[in-house]
Amino acid sequence: MFFFKKRVKKVPIKDEVIIPFDSSNLDQLIDFIQNYCGINLIPKKDVLKERFIRFCKLKSLHSFSELLENIKYNPALRQDFTDLITVNETYFMREIVQLKDCINYIKKSQKDMRILSAPCSSGEEVYSLAILAHEANIPSSSLKIVGVDISSNAIQKAKEKSFSERSLHRLTPAQKELYFKEQNSRFELKDFYFCPIEFYIYNIFDNSFLQLLPFDVIFSRNMMIYFDEAYKQRAVERFYHLLKPSGRLYTGHADLMPKSSLFKKVTIGKLSYYEKI
Ligand SMILES: C[S@@+](CC[C@H](N)C(=O)[O-])C[C@H]1O[C@@H](n2cnc3c(N)ncnc32)[C@H](O)[C@@H]1O
Structure with missing residues (x-):
């Protein structure tokens, strides 16, 4: 039996044309992003340029x-580009004084209440409120929490209820034990008797955001730090529109609310929030 070496026909390799990347118009891109979602990328422009080029090449x-x-x-x-530029850092029981104050307010009111977390990122703020409401014996039927975020990645994670150990670092050992199941170094939130919770992808500057039903309390923490004064003002007007009369707006310490005749600031020791006028 003879084996013949198969002759491979030589195919001429085409000259590979490498198109150089044109990185002009970065400023226009940054302007578009700000008009779309309020995020001001100018301070991080130089750092982000390379990341944007990699995204384009992909x-x-x-x-x-x-x-x-x-x-x-x-x-x-x-949506993919939005997921690239958003900072989704969050963790359970962040700025807990405000979370506890909100739960006390709901308990005292003895009314059915609706809370909005905008932005909710991967859900830790929403689930923290649900845990605290449960621990305060607030009937689950009298509270509803809605979480919205522009990042589809973040909303998907919120729905998956699977968290890193870092995300749980402010929980007590008893809370970790009671509410979570550890699996492959991830912490899965157990199906507990929490109040109803819903998550949606929303850009707070989309008109559809204003179609949500009114809320008694809005948490908007650590998003406005990425906006300039004009967009902070626009965001605050939207929250005003979505709040019921005398509703409360809790902002993060770093958010620096713009001066507004729409809200009255309430400060009690380390706690502060804004009340709709
Ligand atoms: C740092 S996280 C804050 C999450 C949580 N509130 C907290 O304090 O831990 C900021 C979130 O704002 C969201 N975000 C930024 N611009 C937004 C917009 N225009 N509409 C809705 N969400 C937005 C981002 O996707 C990101 O998840």
């Missing part, structure tokens, strides 16, 4: 102008 786009044109008309690409 999507086979050769310039920031091409990216800009595409994100205007392609919602899926816009």
